[in-house]
Amino acid sequence: DQQVKQNSPSLSVQEGRISILNCDYTNSMFDYFLWYKKYPAEGPTFLISISSIKDKNEDGRFTVFLNKSAKHLSLHIVPSQPGDSAVYFCAAPRTAMNYGGATNKLIFGTGTLLAVQP
Amino acid sequence: ETGVTQSPTHLIKTRGQQVTLRCSSQSGHNTVSWYQQALGQGPQFIFQYYREEENGRGNFPPRFSGLQFPNYSSELNVNALELDDSALYLCASSLPGQGASGYGYTFGSGTRLTVV
Numbered sequence: 001d002q003q004v005k006q007n008s009p010s011l012s013v014q015e016g017r018i019s020i021l022n023c024d025y026t027n028s029m030f031d032y033f034l035w036y037k038k039y040p041a042e043g044p045t046f047l048i049s050i051s052s053i054k055d056k057n058e059d060g061r062f063t064v065f066l067n068k069s070a071k072h073l074s075l076h077i078v079p080s081q082p083g084d085s086a087v088y089f090c091a092a093p094r095t096a097m098n099y100g101g102a103t104n105k106l107i108f109g110t111g112t113l114l115a116v117q118p
Numbered sequence: 119e120t121g122v123t124q125s126p127t128h129l130i131k132t133r134g135q136q137v138t139l140r141c142s143s144q145s146g147h148n149t150v151s152w153y154q155q156a157l158g159q160g161p162q163f164i165f166q167y168y169r170e171e172e173n174g175r176g177n178f179p180p181r182f183s184g185l186q187f188p189n190y191s192s193e194l195n196v197n198a199l200e201l202d203d204s205a206l207y208l209c210a211s212s213l214p215g216q217g218a219s220g221y222g223y224t225f226g227s228g229t230r231l232t233v234v
Binding site for chain 2: 004006009031032033034041042043044045046049089091092093096103104105106107108109110111
């Protein structure tokens with residue numbers, strides 16, 4: 001059950017142009033969405049997030065848009081730089097109650113490899 | 119402030135063997151989660167440890183087990199290795215309660231396990 005989906009395995013853009021990475025989800029109960037960036041041989045690092053009560057969040061060159069009716073979010077990078085080349089994961093946190101209390105976990109999409117060409 | 123450290127970085131094991139992966143959490147973080155990232159996939163939640171006890175598990179069989187120590191470091195053990203266990207294993211530390219919004223996770227660089 002893939003609750004978070006990234007249908008584009010890769011994306012190539014020219015330096016200075018806009019990069020748009022897409023993510024779809026099936027679970028309308030998600031309260032937050034996050035984007036993580038991962039370089040080779042490094043762990044994922046948090047990039048930007050958005051609450052489900054908002055439709056846009058901006059942080060410098062990075063903007064995330066949320067369309068709840070379409071269950072779709074996108075990450076815009078403007079302008080794209082060669083250092084942005086990495087795998088980008090869309091993720092959503094889920095909380096499950098169990099015998100030990102609450103367990104928080106992240107549900108990740110499959111990732112999109114962004115290549116920014118100089 | 120130290121980050122999350124995982125060891126070893128790479129490992130090759132034979133099918134049927136057992137493996138132990140290690141993780142030192144970020145200073146002050148007392149919750150550790152383990153994720154498996156197979157090739158071409160996103161990280162999948164294995165389990166979480168808090169106060170030295172397993173505190174939730176994903177869809178992984180019992181041959182995946184773990185430990186957390188008083189200094190909050192953790193181990194992931196996999197018994198009877200199968201070829202499909204070949205993956206990048208990521209450890210993430212956090213403080214309790216931070217995970218509900220998704221903030222506050224610090225990931226290690228992972229251990230690349232290859233089962234032959």
